[in-house]
Amino acid sequence: MQILVLNSGSSSIKYRLFDADRGGDTPTLTERATGTIERIGETASRTTSRIHRDGDVEELVDEQRVTDHADGFATLVATLEGAGVLTELVAIGHRVVHGGEEFVAPTVIDERVVERIRAQIPLAPLHNPANLTGIEVATALRPDVPQVAVFDTAFHATLPTRAYRYAIDDEVAQTHGIRRYGFHGTSHAYVARRAADHLGRDDLGLVTLHLGNGASAAAIDAGHSIDTSMGLSPLEGLVMGSRSGDIDPAVIFHLVRQAGMGLDEVDELLNRRSGLLGLCGDNDLRVIEERAEQGDQAAASALDVYAYRIRKYVGAYAAALGRLDAVVFTAGVGENSPTMRARVVEGLGLLGVSLAPDRNLAADVRTTPDGVVALHPDDAPVAVLAIATDEEREIATQSLTAIGA
Ligand code: AMP
Numbered sequence: 001m002q003i004l005v006l007n008s009g010s011s012s013i014k015y016r017l018f019d020a021d022r023g024g025d026t027p028t029l030t031e032r033a034t035g036t037i038e039r040i041g042e043t044a045s046r047t048t049s050r051i052h053r054d055g056d057v058e059e060l061v062d063e064q065r066v067t068d069h070a071d072g073f074a075t076l077v078a079t080l081e082g083a084g085v086l087t088e089l090v091a092i093g094h095r096v097v098h099g100g101e102e103f104v105a106p107t108v109i110d111e112r113v114v115e116r117i118r119a120q121i122p123l124a125p126l127h128n129p130a131n132l133t134g135i136e137v138a139t140a141l142r143p144d145v146p147q148v149a150v151f152d153t154a155f156h157a158t159l160p161t162r163a164y165r166y167a168i169d170d171e172v173a174q175t176h177g178i179r180r181y182g183f184h185g186t187s188h189a190y191v192a193r194r195a196a197d198h199l200g201r202d203d204l205g206l207v208t209l210h211l212g213n214g215a216s217a218a219a220i221d222a223g224h225s226i227d228t229s230m231g232l233s234p235l236e237g238l239v240m241g242s243r244s245g246d247i248d249p250a251v252i253f254h255l256v257r258q259a260g261m262g263l264d265e266v267d268e269l270l271n272r273r274s275g276l277l278g279l280c281g282d283n284d285l286r287v288i289e290e291r292a293e294q295g296d297q298a299a300a301s302a303l304d305v306y307a308y309r310i311r312k313y314v315g316a317y318a319a320a321l322g323r324l325d326a327v328v329f330t331a332g333v334g335e336n337s338p339t340m341r342a343r344v345v346e347g348l349g350l351l352g353v354s355l356a357p358d359r360n361l362a363a364d365v366r367t368t369p370d371g372v373v374a375l376h377p378d379d380a381p382v383a384v385l386a387i388a389t390d391e392e393r394e395i396a397t398q399s400l401t402a403i404g405a
Contacts, residue, residue, distance in 0.1 A: 198372045211334035
């Protein structure tokens with residue numbers, strides 16, 4: 001059987017097709033194809049696919065214009081059918097960013113579910129509309145296949161009240177659904193499980209650090225999320241590529257009242273012109289690390305602010321957990337930047353967190369067969385792991401569970 005995973009953005013669709021064997025308790029997933037359709041609706045679109053066949057990878061590139069998401073989905077199905085790899089599709093799994101309070105588990109989609117996801121749009125106006133479009137076009141073209149929504153927020157549904165509540169007027173909070181939801185749930189769930197497998201224990205107290213373009217930390221107690229840094233939206237918490245993370249909410253009032261900025265302008269400032277980009281003018285950590293190495297002060301300061309924020313969260317989450325068995329680094333920065341990992345860990349010695357410098361430098365998670373590399377010294381009380389995240393694989397696994405496969 002096969003499962004297709006779709007991540008629909010406003011002008012792109014990313015997809016992965018997995019073969020799932022029915023062998024053991026949990027199906028083993030093997031990637032069959034992966035690809036991206038970019039610049040949907042623009043004059044020049046680009047569809048790239050990598051098809052696995054008999055141990056080889058065939059790369060296909062198509063520059064034909066893709067007019068809208070429906071055209072995009074039809075293009076990707078035609079590509080997969082043309083390549084002869086779409087044979088026995090049993091489900092399509094969709095990444096949906098915000099599930100609100102209602103969706104706390106992967107959910108098989110019907111008309112009511114579509115309406116309820118639509119109702120969450122005010123909570124995630126930047127993401128949910130595109131996710132919903134993906135669901136609608138896939139349902140229209142393949143009504144024969146069950147569609148499953150997997151929510152970024154769902155893994156954090158286990159947050160206790162003390163972690164999810166903001167200390168604001170209760171009636172306002174209840175009426176408008178103002179609370180911490182948390183995001184990147186599929187990634188935190190996936191790497192937490194990999195850490196538990198690697199360390200051979202399922203009772204771990206973990207801090208997982210998803211450090212990509214978006215970034216978040218989670219405190220995970222025996223596989224359950226008990227706190228996380230993103231909040232009502234993905235804007236809160238760590239410093240990100242272009243998002244500010246934590247700031248005093250009064251900064252917004254100040255900018256509106258004193259600087260005469262409109263609310264949309266402040267929204268754009270905090271979501272698109274802040275974070276690393278705001279601090280030093282670049283949002284790619286590789287570039288910033290290079291600049292800092294060449295003596296650029298703004299770049300060096302941006303790295304310092306970025307690492308310090310993460311370090312504070314590790315300390316806070318160790319306190320929230322009351323113990324700490326492992327710190328997990330994942331996503332673009334966490335998997336690939338030994339220097340950033342070293343900056344974060346510096347000063348965490350009081351929690352028993354340390355790195356073996358040679359292991360940290362040599363770590364290459366993507367070429368390690370199980371995608372897990374231990375970075376700590378052999379005698380360290382706390383494990384430090386770099387783990388290759390795989391959100392689409394997690395969505396595929398959860399979708400198969402949801403349809404009972
Ligand atoms: P993601 O959103 O997980 O794809 O992560 C994207 C970010 O990872 C990019 O903006 C880069 O800053 C960062 N990144 C990727 N590779 C490296 C690397 N080798 N060193 C430092 N940062 C990296």
